[in-house]
Amino acid sequence: MQPLLQTRSLSHTWPRGGLCLAMDDLAVMPGERIFLHGPSGSGKSTLLGLLAGVLAPSAGDVILLGNSFAKARAAARDRFRANHLGYIFQQFNLLPFLGPVENVLLGCAWSMARRRRAGGTRDALVAEATRLLAALGLRESAWSHARTGELSVGQRQRVAAARALIGGPELLLADEPTSALDTSTRDAFLNLLLAECGRHATSVVFVSHDLTLAGHFDRTIALGAKHLGAVET
Numbered sequence: 159m160q161p162l163l164q165t166r167s168l169s170h171t172w173p174r175g176g177l178c179l180a181m182d183d184l185a186v187m188p189g190e191r192i193f194l195h196g197p198s199g200s201g202k203s204t205l206l207g208l209l210a211g212v213l214a215p216s217a218g219d220v221i222l223l224g225n226s227f228a229k230a231r232a233a234a235r236d237r238f239r240a241n242h243l244g245y246i247f248q249q250f251n252l253l254p255f256l257g258p259v260e261n262v263l264l265g266c267a268w269s270m271a272r273r274r275r276a277g278g279t280r281d282a283l284v285a286e287a288t289r290l291l292a293a294l295g296l297r298e299s300a301w302s303h304a305r306t307g308e309l310s311v312g313q314r315q316r317v318a319a320a321r322a323l324i325g326g327p328e329l330l331l332a333d334e335p336t337s338a339l340d341t342s343t344r345d346a347f348l349n350l351l352l353a354e355c356g357r358h359a360t361s362v363v364f365v366s367h368d369l370t371l372a373g374h375f376d377r378t379i380a381l382g383a384k385h386l387g388a389v390e391t
Contacts, residue, residue, distance in 0.1 A: 163363075165208075165209075166218050167217060168215050169218055171216040179381075192362065193377070194364065194379050196382065241272060242328045242329065244323050250317075252307075255305055261306050276325040287324060312343070315338045323351075330363070332363070332365065
């Protein structure tokens with residue numbers, strides 16, 4: 159079986175900031191769930207940006223579904239990301255003046271492939287968006303008459319997860335998606351999130367500082383404190 163995602167000699171350097179990330183080659187298999195952790199500043203969010211094609215590596219390559227990001231222009235990476243990746247950003251990147259359903263539908267706004275997989279018609283897309291919100295534990299009473307900016311941080315985190323998952327992307331990148339949740343709801347939410355990934359055999363690269371979550375995943379990778387290397391356990 160071929161990897162869904164792989165990196166080759168990947169490194170990234172910020173202007174005037176020195177080396178930010180240099181790591182051993184990584185391969186993610188279809189349906190595999192990887193837990194990524196490391197101290198603050200170790201490059202976890204930077205790595206997700208590289209895997210998503212949001213950032214261009216200083217050296218090396220990211221290959222997703224056989225497509226090389228190093229050989230692609232930024233616009234081509236953007237189109238490819240819209241069709242094949244879901245991304246839960248650490249700061250959510252939601253539009254506060256839209257309702258939660260409208261924010262979830264933004265996950266399909268630039269992707270015909272994801273719109274088609276989510277049902278194609280407007281009614282089917284809305285139905286899938288509301289199903290996802292409910293499946294991720296957000297009650298209709300909490301969002302049906304609210305703008306997203308009026309929701310709590312934890313509720314917005316669930317909206318961001320639903321937006322990333324709509325249309326069944328092949329890969330989900332999640333940057334601290336449980337950080338706003340208390341202990342009593344964190345594990346329940348994570349179980350719901352991974353169950354939704356299982357519906358489409360979506361691979362997962364999940365970043366968190368919370369090592370107690372590692373048991374939910376197939377493999378754990380630690381980024382070193384000096385930003386060099388990835389140690390698998």
